[in-house]
Amino acid sequence: MTVNKWTAAQVARKVIENKELFILDVRNKNDFDDWKIEGHQFEYLNIPYFELLDGVEEILPKLPTDKEVLVVCAKEGSSVMVAEMLSDAGLDAAYLEGGMKSWSMYLEPIKVADLADGGELYQFVRLGKGCLSYMVISENEAAIIDAVRFTDVFINFAKEKGVEIKHVFDTHLHADHISGGRHIAAETGATYYLPPKDAGEVVYEYTALTDGLTVQIGSAKIEVNALYSPGHTIGSTSFVIDNKFLLTGDILFIDSIGRPDLAGLADDWVGDLRETLYTRYRKLAEDLIVLPAHFMIIDELNEDGTVAKPLGDLLKENHGLNIEDEQEFRSTVTDNLPPQPNAHVQIRQVNMGKITPNNDEQTEMEIGPNRCAVR
Known part of the structure; x- marks a missing residue:
């Protein structure tokens, strides 16, 4: 049988469309337990590659014969070999092109809503890392919020839409992933905004994202109006778009709340x-x-693949918003923190402009799950 090659985009459609998929992950158990491709209806078998060097016969009874098996490894090489062995054994097998490295990098743009006067709002879902970026389009202009480092994705999307990127915002100085914000601004001539309270150590020029700032995007408005919202960082700032959408950065999530410790200042x-x-x-x-x-988790995705929910629902359902006792809240937030993101200190330095790692080094810094939330 022929061994098929799947792209991260194809796997993403399986996640978003709530389809079944059987994954044989041949990374080490610790790596698999820490971070894997998540889907609503995915099944998994984790067998480290080194246990399969002598053949796949022993695991065949654990694999389905009525559906394709997708083999996944860190960077592709091991999964190709295992998929070929499975194919030789008569199974329908495929491998993930680029492995978990490609999965970590893939962005899926999804339309959230139409805005006033023909505007549009898009959410860019980075399924492998849990990052969410945004593009607001109105008339012939666009603004981008919390862009990840894959600048071409945003620039090319804007070109496809026939719009000019005029403004680029970061809600805060990110610590779990490398921002593409200032690089997009440099390439397109857009204005780059960053909260000044997060920018004390940055070594590049930026426009201050201050409380009360209102920026016009075509006929839509991004309003930063009395929405200085510290806690994840001291400069964290929220956005209201078109009086309908609240972009909360890393302060409030659908199923959790932001952690306050990534600059080492949880108690403060x-x-x-x-x-x-x-x-x-x-x-x-x-x-x-x-x-x-x-x-944080796949269950936070809606049926269309977006991550969005009314604030009123979260005020009722999100545990982090329903801890009345202040001391209990403080204890919950400081005592239930997951491990800090991989290379978060270095990532902050990249986002300050202090170090400039090459692309492979940036990829290694970002490998692993999102860890911006309190558990």
């Missing part, structure tokens, strides 16, 4: 986090649709 920032979640956000309209900068 936990009070800011509570103030944002329990005071600032509660003054906003509950019918605003929350659009975060990350998701």
Whole structure:
């Protein structure tokens, strides 16, 4: 039988369309347990590659014969060999092109909504890393919020839409992934905005993203109006778009809340986090649709693949928004932190402009799951 090659885009469609998929992951158990391709209806078997060097006969009874088996490894090589062995044994087998490396990098643009006067709002879903970026389009202009480092994806998408990128925003100085914001701005001539309280150590020029700033995008508005929202970082800032959507950065997620410790200041920032979640956000309209900068688990995806939910629903359902006792909240936030993101100190330095790793080094820095939330 022929061994098929799957792209990350094809796997992404299986996730978004809620389709079945059987994955044989041949990475080490620790790597698999830490981070894998997640799908609503995915089945998994994890057998390290080194256990299959003498053949695949022993695992054949554990594999389906009525559906294709997708073999996944770190960078592709091992999965090709295993898929070929499975094919020789009579199974329908495929491998993931580029392995988990390609899965970590893939972005799926999904339309969230139409905006006023013909505008559009898109969410770029990075399924392998849990990152969410946004593009607001109105008339012939576009703004980008929380872009990841794959600048060509955003620039080419804007070209396809026939719009000019005029503004690029980061809601905060990111620590779990490398931002593409200032690089997109440099390439397109757009204005790059960053909260000044997060920019004390940056070595490049930026425009201050300040409380009360309103930026016009065509006929739509991105409003940063009384939405300074510290807690994940001291400069974290939220956005209201078209009076319908609340972009919360890494402060509020669908199923959790942001962690305050990635600059080593959890005890200092936990009070800011509570103030944002329990005071600032509660003054906003509950019918605003929350659009975060990350998701943690596959269950946070809607049927169309977007990650979005009304603020009113989160005020009722999100555990992090329903801890009345302040001391209990402080304890929950500081005592239930997952491991910090891989290379988060170096990633912050990249996003400050202090170091400039090459592409392979950046890929290695970002490998692994999203860890921006309190568990």
